[in-house]
Amino acid sequence: MSEIERKRSARTRKLARIPLGIAGRAAVGYGKKLAGGDKGEINAQLSAKAADQLFAVLGELKGGAMKFGQALSVMEAAIPDEFAEPYRDALTKLQAEAPPMPTKTVHRVLDQQLGTKWRERFKSFDDTPTASASIGQVHRAVWSDGRDVAVKVQYPGADEALKADLKTLGRFANLMASVMPGTDVKPVLAELNARMEEELDYRIEANNQRAFAKVLDGDPDFAVPKVVASAPKVVVTEWMTGTPLSKVIKHGTVEERNRAGRLFALFAFSSPARVGLLHCDPHPGNFMLLDDGRLGVIDFGACAPMPNGLPPALGRMVRLASEERFDELIDLLQNNNFVLAGKTVTDREIDEYLRPFTDPIKSESFHFTRSWLQKVAGTAADFNSSQFKTARSLNLPPEYLMIFRVLLGGVGIGAQLDAEAEYMKILAEWLPGFNEPEDDDDDRARVLP
Structure with missing residues (x-):
């Protein structure tokens, strides 16, 4: 992928592929069962294909779609065993993996957020991300003072994508529930809507992290990386x-x-x-x-x-x-x-x-x-x-x-x-x-x- 998809109509079509794809595969599977196919094997194949599609669509779209998948991943242990394994693997991927954005896009965001001389603030910067998530991806780098750091860069258009996805997912809530049997998705969507603006401004995240890092500095049970620099769409923290x-x-x-x-x-x-x-x-x-x-x-x-x-x-x-x-x-x-x-x-x-x-x-x-x-x-x-x-x-x-x-x-x-x-x-x-x-x-x- 070259950029995060911003058009609401295009994102809606892609999200609609999940429930529609599940319904279509269910109909095919029903036909195979009527024809004498093995029920357990057919169900396993359907679950595996649905899970592959779940990761592909939510991971590709990023934004609210992927954040929704990450929120669901917390409760995957509640899914009945006959459905669980394929979704477990797919949702685990969504916790830290997604198709990355191009290097030129990363550099453009860093130019805008840290200034066009941002390279002088680093001894080195790895263009290959170590993790790609819902609204941003993380790069490993070395700060000018020699510290290993993590640089989180927000996807251009993440704000538009997040808002569009949450609205679309709200319309699909009942159908989306079929992806995760036994999970109520509506409260998850309500919470994501409530915290949307805060998550889009990395300066708020940086201030929160500074507060935790200060109190827990030297704590025997917890470790929080210190913040090195922050901007609305980029935050740099010590590497952990x-x-x-x-x-x-x-x-x-x-x-x-x-x-x-x-x-x-x-x-x-x-x-x-x-x-x-x-x-x-x-x-x-x-x-x-x-x-x-x-x-x-x-x-x-x-x-x-x-x-x-x-x-x-x-x-x-x-x-x-x-x-x-x-x-x-x-x-x-x-x-x-x-x-x-x-x-x-x-x-x-x-x-x-x-x-x-x-x-x-x-x-x-x-x-x-x-x-x-x-x-x-x-x-x-x-x-x-x-x-x-x-x-x-x-x-x-x-x-x-x-x-x-x-x-x-x-x-x-x-x-x-x-x-x-x-x-x-x-x-x-x-x-x-x-x-x-x-x-x-x-x-x-x-x-x-």
């Missing part, structure tokens, strides 16, 4: 070497997977209190295990300001749910606008609906597995299940949207890692309201818009 979380998921030892799962949860729950920010892009492409055992974190484009930490009401909700104090929990949910006006929910419905969050803290240690997640997510996607009916009565207030995105992402990554850790201990230490006496005056989220 580690094993990507996607490789830990596939090839890591039990010890490595457990450590990664524990550190991911600790990072998510402790950051708001320590940094005043919540890292809101929890897919494996943004995390790595360093040789010294620390969890490396990159890509701070999506962060939610939380100067007072996580809202205490969230901790109380989790505690009440885990202790099955449903009358108090339902009152708290209603007080915080989680239940739609005129709707009611039963104890059993709430209990089943919140299992992805409460199961991990009903014992000192919890083992996240794909089979467990498929069980709790599969019933939630069943139109006849109590979880599905409960979801239609509940509302996710805007101030909690990113929080629940991160929580769900943590659940998905924990299951991908097959990790076991003392999650109860992490929540007890870092989730406000979890161990605190109730205070009705402090029951509402304290999150900046």
Whole structure:
């Protein structure tokens, strides 16, 4: 490809190929089954072809299309096994791979963002990208002072593409759900829309990263590269070497997977209190295990300001749910606008609906597995299940949207890692309201818009 496709009509046609292609292949497969073909083999072939198309289309288009695929990749562990493997591989590719933009385009962006003498700021610059993602790609270079650095360059036209894709994907939401059985894509799209402008300005990302790097400098558990330079469409940070979380998921030892799962949860729950920010892009492409055992974190484009930490009401909700104090929990949910006006929910419905969050803290240690997640997510996607009916009565207030995105992402990554850790201990230490006496005056989220 020469440039990111900017025309909305062209991008819409390409995105439409995914659901239409799935429907066409399903019809062909049905015909083959009627003709006596092996059902399992035919289904496997259909899934593999659909997954290849998924990566090809979303990776080629980049923009919102690819960011949508990256967001879905977090929850691939919830896909039933009969569909999972082809999509697992395709979505993993979307975490760090996509067709790169031409060298001349990269140089043009650097001319515009760092000045036409940008080469003087580097001792060397590798024109071949080390990673290509949704709205930008990363190049390795050596800064003028000798430091190894990562240079993230935004694709020209990424802003137009992102906006066009999210609008198109919203129209295709129901059909797109067939690509990822058991996954509700609408909340994913709502979140991407909400954070769009922030992710397009790399100066915001650089400031977020500076805040994390300052607080976590020298931390025994986490590493964040320092920012070297930034502009609206380019950000330069120190280079960090580690094993990507996607490789830990596939090839890591039990010890490595457990450590990664524990550190991911600790990072998510402790950051708001320590940094005043919540890292809101929890897919494996943004995390790595360093040789010294620390969890490396990159890509701070999506962060939610939380100067007072996580809202205490969230901790109380989790505690009440885990202790099955449903009358108090339902009152708290209603007080915080989680239940739609005129709707009611039963104890059993709430209990089943919140299992992805409460199961991990009903014992000192919890083992996240794909089979467990498929069980709790599969019933939630069943139109006849109590979880599905409960979801239609509940509302996710805007101030909690990113929080629940991160929580769900943590659940998905924990299951991908097959990790076991003392999650109860992490929540007890870092989730406000979890161990605190109730205070009705402090029951509402304290999150900046």
